[in-house]
Amino acid sequence: MPPELNLQISPRTVQQEAVGKLRLAIFSGLFQPGTRLVESQLCAQLGISRPSLREALRSLEAERLIEIIPNRGPSIPSLSWDEAVAIYEVRELLEVEAAGRCAARIPPEQLQALERSLAAFAQAASSNDSMARVTTAAEFYSIILANCGNPVLEELHRGLLARISFFRGRSMSLEGRAEGSLAEMTELYKAIANGDAKAARKAARQHLTRAKAAARKSMDL
Template identity: 35%
Template sequence: MSESLRIVPQPMRRQVEEGLRAAIVNGRFAPGEHLPDRVLCDLFGASRSVVREAVRLLEAEGLVTVQPNRGPFVAHLSPEEAAQIYDVRGVLEALAGESFARHATDEERAELRAVWEDLARRGPGATREDLLAIKRRFYDVLLAGARNAYVARMLDQLLNRNMQLRATSLSDPGRLAWTVKELKRVIDAIDRRDPDETFTACREHVQRAADVALRLLAAHPSPNAEDRS
């Protein structure tokens, strides 16, 4: 575990990238909104070069779509895309869990259980932000113990991509209790050092979350979906 003490300069490009990503996943820009270079430039106080490079990265992540000669737009999330994302999330999270069950240290297992207990203590009065923060910690511990940088990177992207959906499904009353129960199955399988059961438990957990989220999405039919014919 050689901790790198090297300090890495944070280029302005990365600040713009992270700022823009945060603004999108937190909903400060509405889906479909137009983000011309000009406004991004004086919003971040950067030149067009760095803004354009940052936008390219977010385009590769799927957070913005760039129409030729029209510029970047905040990406929509269609129900079909959402379902696809949940499918991929399912197998990646399952792999992460399986890997965690194989490779994590005892400390990491204990920490994961601690995060779960933190979540289980929450009553129905917990705010969305609290729940998202705890879930984020859960993922951080899980991915750290999984010893696989690729699954971590890809899962991060997918979690960003459907952040809005996660927020709405987490606010569904009664979902919290099910989440806690499903994650208990994951934790227990991990403690039993049972990778296969962990895999299955993780995948089914995501599948349940997908069912809730997609049901809500069908009920609330796409708040800002100007469809492009």
């Protein structure tokens, strides 16, 4: 007789789902920088209790996607261009090196996964689904980082992922930027597929340079 399986959903699962939904809403631009988040409205929208919401908000605060100010409550921070520059500088240090290392060592099955993620991004780029653009681009880079052969490098990048995705969502809101990203990511994929570490580093650096310029433009609008 098979053992009994406990299918009850735990509050932790509810909290994690709430974090995911709110994170995507921030990335997609549903909540603009400077927007105050009203807890009662969020509870109604998400269908969760206030304690579960507050746990989710604390997680987002740790990712620096929201700020919780005493006597004011949670809001979306207005990130400065200096903060954006710092993020892009660190991205360049991590992603350019990861791309080169990945080109030299990625196994065939992971290269196929990278190709599928690029195809998923291509589909998202041709749609108006801003969330899909952000998540599929993140998946593409997560495969590169996971196959760079340096778990510390991957861990450091993961710690920045939320803020990277925030700026990625901003830059891809510009007309034509998603298509530009697709062309740049395709060049990066080709370099990795060819095992060309030098070309992979060059493609990754070019992509970041153009992404940074797009983010600058989006913050000026």
